[in-house]
Amino acid sequence: MDGKPDYLLAAERITKSFSGVPALRNGALKLSPGSVHALCGGNGAGKSTFLNIVMGLIPRDSGEISINGQAVNFASPAEAIQAGISIITQELTPIPGLTVAENIYLGREPMRLGLAINYDALFKKAQVFLASLRFPVNPRSLMSELSLAHTQLVEIAKAISHDSHILIMDEPTSAIGESETEILFDAIRNLKKRGVGIIYVTHRLTEVFQIADDYTVFRDGAFVETGKVAAIDRKKLVELIVGYNVVKSSRLESSHKKEPMLEVSGFSQAPKFKDVNFQVGKGEILGIYGLMGSGRSELLNAIYGLTRADSGSLRLNGKKLVNDTPGTSIDNGFALITEDRKSTGLALCRPIRENISISSLKAISLFGMVRGKSERLGVNQVSQRFKIRLASTEMPVQQLSGGNQQKVVLARCLLTNPIVLLCDEPTRGIDEGTKQEIYSFLSEFTQKGNCAIVVSSELDEILQVSDRILVFKQGKIVAEVSGSDATQQNLVHLAS
Numbered sequence: 001m002d003g004k005p006d007y008l009l010a011a012e013r014i015t016k017s018f019s020g021v022p023a024l025r026n027g028a029l030k031l032s033p034g035s036v037h038a039l040c041g042g043n044g045a046g047k048s049t050f051l052n053i054v055m056g057l058i059p060r061d062s063g064e065i066s067i068n069g070q071a072v073n074f075a076s077p078a079e080a081i082q083a084g085i086s087i088i089t090q091e092l093t094p095i096p097g098l099t100v101a102e103n104i105y106l107g108r109e110p111m112r113l114g115l116a117i118n119y120d121a122l123f124k125k126a127q128v129f130l131a132s133l134r135f136p137v138n139p140r141s142l143m144s145e146l147s148l149a150h151t152q153l154v155e156i157a158k159a160i161s162h163d164s165h166i167l168i169m170d171e172p173t174s175a176i177g178e179s180e181t182e183i184l185f186d187a188i189r190n191l192k193k194r195g196v197g198i199i200y201v202t203h204r205l206t207e208v209f210q211i212a213d214d215y216t217v218f219r220d221g222a223f224v225e226t227g228k229v230a231a232i233d234r235k236k237l238v239e240l241i242v243g244y245n246v247v248k249s250s251r252l253e254s255s256h257k258k259e260p261m262l263e264v265s266g267f268s269q270a271p272k273f274k275d276v277n278f279q280v281g282k283g284e285i286l287g288i289y290g291l292m293g294s295g296r297s298e299l300l301n302a303i304y305g306l307t308r309a310d311s312g313s314l315r316l317n318g319k320k321l322v323n324d325t326p327g328t329s330i331d332n333g334f335a336l337i338t339e340d341r342k343s344t345g346l347a348l349c350r351p352i353r354e355n356i357s358i359s360s361l362k363a364i365s366l367f368g369m370v371r372g373k374s375e376r377l378g379v380n381q382v383s384q385r386f387k388i389r390l391a392s393t394e395m396p397v398q399q400l401s402g403g404n405q406q407k408v409v410l411a412r413c414l415l416t417n418p419i420v421l422l423c424d425e426p427t428r429g430i431d432e433g434t435k436q437e438i439y440s441f442l443s444e445f446t447q448k449g450n451c452a453i454v455v456s457s458e459l460d461e462i463l464q465v466s467d468r469i470l471v472f473k474q475g476k477i478v479a480e481v482s483g484s485d486a487t488q489q490n491l492v493h494l495a496s
Contacts, residue, residue: 007066008033008166008197009054009085014063016049023049027063028223029216031166031197036188038212038229039201040241042431044389044401046221047201051168055087056080067166086164088156090171090201090402090429096144100137101126104158133157133187147293148340149176156184160191167191170201174429175340177291177457178492185211203431205234206460219243242433258284258467261451262420264303267312272298273475276312280420280451285442287466288455290495295475296455297339300422303453304336305329316420330359335418337409339425339455345409348398352390353379355397355408360415382411387437403434410441421445421452427461439465459488471495 007030014027027050031037041047053060056074065072067083074080077087094103101122102109110121126139135153143151152175159167173181188198188211200212208215209229217224217240224240258281267276273295280286290296302309305323314321316332323329326336338344346355356379357364364374379393386407390400397408406427413421421442427435442452442465456462462469469486471479471494479494 007031007069009065009067009199011050011054011065012063014050014053014065015061016053016058017061022221024053024221026222027053027218029199029226031199032214033165033195033197034192035213036192036198036200036211038208038215039199039218040205040208040215040237041218041224042241042403042433044220044403045218045241045431047218048170049221050218051087051170051199051201054080055085055168081162081164084164085166085168086159086162087168088159088170088172090174092148092151092155092175094143094146094151094154096142098143099123099139100130100141100143100146100154101139103143103154104129104139104161106158129161130157133160134183135187136183149180149293152176153180153184156187160187165195166197166199168199168201171203171429172200173202173204173207177293178495179291181207203427203429203435204458205237205432206458208237209234217241238432241431258282261317262453263315265313265315267299267302267309269298269302269307269309271475273302273472276475276477278470278477278480280453281467282449282451283446284467285446285452285454285465287462287469288453288472289457289459289462289469289491290472294472294495296472297424299472300336300424300453300455304334304422306336327362330416330418333417333419334422335359335413335416335420336422337413337424337426339428341405341409341428346397346405349396351394352383352388352397352400352408353393356382356393356412356415359412363416378415379411382414385414386411386441403430406430406434406438410438419450421450423452423454423456425456426454427456427458435461459491462491463488 009031012028014024016024024046027046029037029039039047052058054065056076056079072083104126105122110118110125112118123139130137130139135157137150137153143154146154156172172184191198202208212229214226215229215232215237216226219241260279261282262280264276264278268274276299288296301307303314303323305325305328314323321332323332323334342348353375357375360378361370364371364378383390383393388404388407388411397405400408427438446452454465463486468480468482469491470477471481471491473495481490
C-alpha cells in the first residue's frame with residue numbers, strides 16, 4: 001500500500017433545502033483518480049445543487065465531503081480552487097472586452113516588476129497552452145469576436161489552466177459541434193493520463209458511453225445508483241434517470257412523400273450559405289444536420305426574418321411571401337425556437353407570463369392595451385399543455401430548470417398559432433424525459449397538417465425526430481438522406 005486514498009473526492013448523504021423545500025435529499029458520489037465520472041439526472045434532479053455545494057458556492061445542510069481522504073467544508077469557490085477543484089459551468093461567463101489570454105489567466109497574469117502586465121509573456125503563455133490542448137483559438141482575439149463554440153472552448157481552457165486534480169464539467173459540449181467535441185475528448189483523455197479526476201455532467205447520453213468510466217444517477221434530489229459505464233446500456237440508464245421506461249419512436253422508418261407546404265428557393269446569404277433549395281411537406285418534420293459553422297442556424301434566422309437573405313424566395317402553400325421581420329413571420333404563421341434560449345430566447349429576469357405572451361401581444365391587445373384576461377387564459381392553457389412546473393406565472397423565468405425554460409419558449413411559439421415551426425437545437429441542455437415530451441409535441445404539431453424544420457447537432461435526435469434529413473456543409477446542402485441511408489456513420493461522413 002502506498003497510503004494514497006482510493007478517491008480524489010468522496011461525498012455522502014449531502015442534503016440541502018431552500019425555504020424549507022428540499023433540493024437535495026441524498027447526494028453521493030465517489031471520484032477515482034484518472035477517471036471520468038458521469039453525473040446523470042434530469043432537470044431538477046439535484047445535480048447543480050450538489051456541484052454548487054462541492055465548489056463552495058452554497059453551504060450544505062448536512063453530509064460529508066472529503067478530498068484525498070481529508071474532510072472539507074468550503075466556504076467559497078476560492079477555497080475549492082485552492083484545494084485543487086475547478087469547474088466549467090453551463091452558463092458561460094466571459095468578459096467580452098478582454099482578450100482570450102486575459103480571460104484564461106485573469107488575476108494570474110505574468111507581471112513586469114510586479115507593476116504591469118507583461119502582455120508579450122501572457123500571449124505567448126496562452127498560445128502554448130491552447131496549442132497543447134489543440135484548441136483552435138487565437139489568444140489575442142477579443143472574447144466578443146468569438147463564436148459560441150470558441151467561447152466555450154476558452155471557458156474550458158480557463159478551468160484546465162488551474163492545474164486542478166479534480167475538474168467538474170457541467171454540459172461542456174452544449175454549445176460546441178462534433179469537431180470541437182472530439183478536440184475536448186482528446187484533452188480529457190490526456191488529463192486522465194495525468195491522474196486528473198473529472199466529474200462530467202451531460203444530457204447527451206451518447207457522450208457518457210464515449211468518454212465516461214463510471215456513472216452516478218440522481219433523481220428527484222436523491223442518489224439512485226452508481227456503477228461502471230461498461231456494465232450498463234443506454235436503455236437502462238435512461239430508465240434510471242427518468243424513473244420509467246421511455247418508448248422511442250422513429251419517423252424515418254415510415255417516411256413517405258408528402259404534399260409540399262413550404263418551399264425555399266435560391267436562398268443565399270454570403271458567406272454563410274448559398275443557393276439553398278428544399279421543400280417541406282404537410283405533416284413533415286425536416287431535419288437539418290451539419291457541423292458547427294456550416295450555416296444551419298443562419299439559414300433558419302434568414303427564413304424567419306431575423307436577418308436578410310441576399311437572394312431567394314419563400315412560398316407557403318403555393319403563395320409567395322416575404323418574412324422581412326420576425327413580426328411579419330409570425331403574421332405569416334412562422335415561429336422560431338432559437339439556438340440559445342438564455343441569450344436570445346428568454347428575458348430571464350421577467351415573469352413567465354410575459355415570456356410566453358410577448359409574441360402574441362398583437363392578438364391579445366385592444367387599442368394598444370393588453371387584455372389581461374385573454375393573456376392569462378392563453379398563458380395558462382399553453383403552460384398546462386407543456387406541463388411547465390411553476391409556482392406562479394409571475395415568477396421570473398430564470399428560477400425554472402433548463403427543461404422548463406425550454407418549455408416556456410415552446411409555449412410562446414404555440415400561443416402564436418403557427419403552422420411552420422423552425423427549431424434550432426430545440427432540446428439543448430435538457431434531460432431525456434423532457435426531450436421525449438418535446439418530440440411528442442413536434443409529432444402532434446405536424447399530424448395536424450403543419451410542418452417543422454429541426455436543426456440539431458445531436459445525431460440521436462435528428463435520426464429520431466426527422467422524416468427526411470438534409471446534410472449541410474459549408475453553407476450548402478450536400479445530401480438528402482432517409483430510410484436505411486440515415487445512419488450516424490453516414491451523416492458524420494457526409495457532414496465532415
